[in-house]
Amino acid sequence: xxxxxxxxxxxxxxxxxxxxxxxxxxxxxxxxxxxxxxxxxxxxxxxxxxxxxxxxxxxxxxxxxxxxxxxxxxxxxxxxxxxxxxxxxxxxxxxxxxxxxxxxxxxxxxxxxxxxxxxxxxxxxxxxxxxxxxxxxxxxxxxxxxxxxxxxxxxxxxxxxxxxxxxxxxxxxxxxxxxxxxxxxx
Amino acid sequence: xxxxxxxxxxxxxxxxxxxxxxxxxxxxxxxxxxxxxxxxxxxxxxxxxxxxxxxxxxxxxxxxxxxxxxxxxxxxxxxxxxxxxxxxxxxxxxxxxxxxxxxxxxxxxxxxxxxxxxxxxxxxxxxxxxxxxxxxxxxxxxxxxxxxxxxxxxxxxxxxxxxxxxxxxxxxxxxxxxxxxxxxxxxxxxxxxxxxxxxxxxxxxxxxxxxxxxxxxxxxxxxxxxxxxx
Numbered sequence: 001x002x003x004x005x006x007x008x009x010x011x012x013x014x015x016x017x018x019x020x021x022x023x024x025x026x027x028x029x030x031x032x033x034x035x036x037x038x039x040x041x042x043x044x045x046x047x048x049x050x051x052x053x054x055x056x057x058x059x060x061x062x063x064x065x066x067x068x069x070x071x072x073x074x075x076x077x078x079x080x081x082x083x084x085x086x087x088x089x090x091x092x093x094x095x096x097x098x099x100x101x102x103x104x105x106x107x108x109x110x111x112x113x114x115x116x117x118x119x120x121x122x123x124x125x126x127x128x129x130x131x132x133x134x135x136x137x138x139x140x141x142x143x144x145x146x147x148x149x150x151x152x153x154x155x156x157x158x159x160x161x162x163x164x165x166x167x168x169x170x171x172x173x174x175x176x177x178x179x180x181x182x183x184x185x186x
Numbered sequence: 187x188x189x190x191x192x193x194x195x196x197x198x199x200x201x202x203x204x205x206x207x208x209x210x211x212x213x214x215x216x217x218x219x220x221x222x223x224x225x226x227x228x229x230x231x232x233x234x235x236x237x238x239x240x241x242x243x244x245x246x247x248x249x250x251x252x253x254x255x256x257x258x259x260x261x262x263x264x265x266x267x268x269x270x271x272x273x274x275x276x277x278x279x280x281x282x283x284x285x286x287x288x289x290x291x292x293x294x295x296x297x298x299x300x301x302x303x304x305x306x307x308x309x310x311x312x313x314x315x316x317x318x319x320x321x322x323x324x325x326x327x328x329x330x331x332x333x334x335x336x337x338x339x340x341x342x343x344x345x346x347x348x349x350x351x352x353x354x355x356x357x358x359x360x361x362x363x364x365x366x367x368x369x370x371x372x373x374x375x376x377x378x379x380x381x382x383x384x385x386x387x388x389x390x391x392x393x394x395x396x397x398x399x400x401x402x403x404x405x406x407x408x409x410x411x412x413x414x415x416x
Contacts, residue, residue: 051262147211
């Protein structure tokens with residue numbers, strides 16, 4: 001059976017097809033939501049962002065050019081909206097709120113280590129990375145994007161993608177080391 | 187400790203390709219370069235192991251975030267209903283047809299809100315509905331990889347682990363592994379080589395799933411990574 005591609009759905013959306021819109025939404029909503037949630041750290045806000053992202057798609061579908069995949073296009077729109085929100089609400093304020101929420105709800109990497117679970121400790125450190133570092137780690141490790149796609153989504157040169165990811169990985173290693181897990185690097 | 191990779195531009199360049207080697211998004215030429223280097227550079231290979239650990243935990247962390255509620259779709263559809271646009275194809279038809287009967291018809295149709303157009307023909311409605319059924323079915327099958335365990339408003343009735351196979355694992359060993367654990371793949375392989383595997387139904391407790399994952403992990407000749415997944 002023929003599975004309609006994202007690009008075919010976008011063409012249908014461009015002609016005003018609401019059902020195609022629902023299909024594309026159901027196909028991509030979870031990934032886009034998780035990407036945004038990791039940045040804005042607020043579930044209701046993340047849901048508002050994804051509604052806006054797909055609303056933009058509805059309005060601009062006839063302008064879509066297949067230079068990038070639909071998935072990359074959606075993540076790029078979502079990223080712009082998420083960062084615009086982050087800029088409006090001071091990062092520090094958001095991070096402080098979220099950091100205290102994490103402290104309330106879960107153990108820090110040191111406590112986790114005492115419980116002898118390296119995986120949990122890594123996840124605790126992933127939560128504590130800066131938004132810039134979380135973003136590039138998520139894009140490559142979870143969303144499985146290439147160097148070129150990250151460059152397009154984030155709007156930075158390809159070499160900067162590699163350097164930023166290197167520093168994010170290094171920071172993660174340093175946080176783990178401070179928590180008592182030495183993996184030999186950094 | 188001195189980072190000998192960072193101080194060697196050639197090795198540093200290869201090291202920065204490792205995350206993309208691990209997620210499978212690398213050119214064939216770069217893949218070969220990385221593999222050649224990995225075969226003789228233990229430090230680089232150790233760095234790759236760290237990346238794979240972090241990648242697995244990043245996947246688990248993201249999978250634990252769940253899915254948006256129905257509110258997101260409802261808000262979107264309300265927005266679409268509230269701000270109907272003229273159908274572009276009809277608008278273009280209007281531009282190109284100009285005057286005459288066809289031009290008048292094109293203009294008339296383009297002036298109608300999409301909702302009214304949708305009611306214009308019973309046949310059109312039937313066609314759209316049929317397409318909707320087919321498309322929705324396809325979407326659920328095609329894009330369900332990230333919704334299976336955490337669809338909004340529903341509790342999963344299955345228990346899963348996330349795993350990757352050891353590079354040297356043989357097909358026959360993998361098949362008997364699945365048989366021994368009465369397990370089945372529900373999603374994957376993803377580009378990074380991970381599979382989502384069903385290990386039982388909701389009657390399994392978290393401790394039991396942990397125990398299954400630990401038993402699977404002990405079979406290191408077959409699997410290289412196992413962790414309970416949401």
